[in-house]
Amino acid sequence: MLEAVRIREELDKRRAGRKFLSYYPDTGPLRRELYQKHMEFFRYGLTKPERLFLGGNRIGKTEGVGGYETTLHLTGRYPEWWPGARLTKPWEWWASGDTRETTRDIQQAVLLGKPGDPSALGTGLIPRDAIVSTSPGFIPNSFSSVTVRHVGGWNNTLYFKSYDQGRKAFQGTKRCIWLDEEPPLEIYIECLLRTAAAGDDDNGLTLATFTPLMGMSDVVRSFLEAEEAEGKNGPKVVVMAGWDDVPHISEDEKARLLSSIPPHQRDARSKGIPQLGAGAIYPVEESSFVIDPVPIQPHWRIAYGMDVGWNCTAAVWGALDKDTDTLYLFREYAAGELHPSVHAAAIKGKENSPRHPGVIDPAARGRRQDDGLQLMQDYCDLGLNLTAANNVVEAGLHETLTRMTTGRLKVFNTLVRWLKEFRTYQRDEKGRIIKKNDHLMDCTRYLVNSGLDVAKAPVQPKPKPDPLSLSPGMGGGSWMG
Numbered sequence: 001m002l003e004a005v006r007i008r009e010e011l012d013k014r015r016a017g018r019k020f021l022s023y024y025p026d027t028g029p030l031r032r033e034l035y036q037k038h039m040e041f042f043r044y045g046l047t048k049p050e051r052l053f054l055g056g057n058r059i060g061k062t063e064g065v066g067g068y069e070t071t072l073h074l075t076g077r078y079p080e081w082w083p084g085a086r087l088t089k090p091w092e093w094w095a096s097g098d099t100r101e102t103t104r105d106i107q108q109a110v111l112l113g114k115p116g117d118p119s120a121l122g123t124g125l126i127p128r129d130a131i132v133s134t135s136p137g138f139i140p141n142s143f144s145s146v147t148v149r150h151v152g153g154w155n156n157t158l159y160f161k162s163y164d165q166g167r168k169a170f171q172g173t174k175r176c177i178w179l180d181e182e183p184p185l186e187i188y189i190e191c192l193l194r195t196a197a198a199g200d201d202d203n204g205l206t207l208a209t210f211t212p213l214m215g216m217s218d219v220v221r222s223f224l225e226a227e228e229a230e231g232k233n234g235p236k237v238v239v240m241a242g243w244d245d246v247p248h249i250s251e252d253e254k255a256r257l258l259s260s261i262p263p264h265q266r267d268a269r270s271k272g273i274p275q276l277g278a279g280a281i282y283p284v285e286e287s288s289f290v291i292d293p294v295p296i297q298p299h300w301r302i303a304y305g306m307d308v309g310w311n312c313t314a315a316v317w318g319a320l321d322k323d324t325d326t327l328y329l330f331r332e333y334a335a336g337e338l339h340p341s342v343h344a345a346a347i348k349g350k351e352n353s354p355r356h357p358g359v360i361d362p363a364a365r366g367r368r369q370d371d372g373l374q375l376m377q378d379y380c381d382l383g384l385n386l387t388a389a390n391n392v393v394e395a396g397l398h399e400t401l402t403r404m405t406t407g408r409l410k411v412f413n414t415l416v417r418w419l420k421e422f423r424t425y426q427r428d429e430k431g432r433i434i435k436k437n438d439h440l441m442d443c444t445r446y447l448v449n450s451g452l453d454v455a456k457a458p459v460q461p462k463p464k465p466d467p468l469s470l471s472p473g474m475g476g477g478s479w480m481g
Contacts, residue, residue, distance in 0.1 A: 020125045037241035045084035048237040049203040052223045054272040056242040066209040067110040071125040076151040093158040094177045103162045104142040116141035176204040185218040212274035242271030279426040284404045293412045301455035305447030306360040312336045313343045314439035329411045344382035359389035359450040389446035396445035
């Protein structure tokens, strides 16, 4: 019996020293196929040197994303299914958080085990048998660095840093970096410089994992704007994940947590959507108006707002339910640097919908009024049914906001680009609208301001009578004609 106890204790000890092996199993309720957003983030490591994981609370962004990937790169113990980058030479790493205390209590604990307990070293994600040495830190129970043995035969060293040390603490040589919690922009830029390739060197990696409680901050905006401008072709990518993207939070737990979170933080903490700041033009939680698509009823009145420009021509379609005075935004279009004939064909779409009326800004993105009207005529000649929109800005913004806050504006969650623009649609410190990446927002304002006045229900084709259904005396005479 004593031998059995000793064997059990040894097995428990070994399991505790290889915690990372329990993540993302092939089968079971926590199998990796249920963590699609996490897998997406890992895959982008093959092509994107800068990655941001915007995650709600408790979805595993620190341990299951940042800590897990950092452990794989430090040790080289990649599982067979691993879809991301595999580092094949020594690298120095930084793991960074808000303060020395939070870095110790979160990142150090995740990677190495509970601080202050010598027997716990190696019970974090980094396997016990891979830890070569540690160096003491500047506060109690902390480490300044850990040296890790890689399966390739070399050692990698990871240094713990904190943002409260200031920008100069992040100067130095080339690194790979994991930033947990949002850094100040100046520190992020300093870190980015540490990962840039020099000569024939490879780029390092920058992983950022945090809940966006600081709203549309400079760091968050830099990622969203880069992705907006370059799509998936640039060096940056952002993956947004919430409670509905993980299997380990039950519906009851979601409801309990949500009830305890202030309303203005709910989208950030549950969905990873940046918390609305004071400068937001529409300070409304997305969860209050973003919905799954619903069928557009035949009697609903349809129109679209259109914004034109060489860099981006855009349109947003809305369907108005007159019975409830609710406007449903159900379709979007945005493309740049194309001839008007291409835009017109795309806007008409497969259903060839010039019968859907549209409204367009007569000033046409900075042109003179007469030039804008001529461009509108050009689109009309290409088959679009357009009239000039009322471009009163503040009144249009007020009416749109009123609809949002009273439940009379709904947006299909399939309008991905619209939602991206909504999240960055803000005023500057002087109260002026930031005119950048706002084409679909302008379309929405045109639609609310003017489009609802011209919206029409689609003309339904009259069904052809079935001769066999006609009988004498039943409207149409004899079926024999």
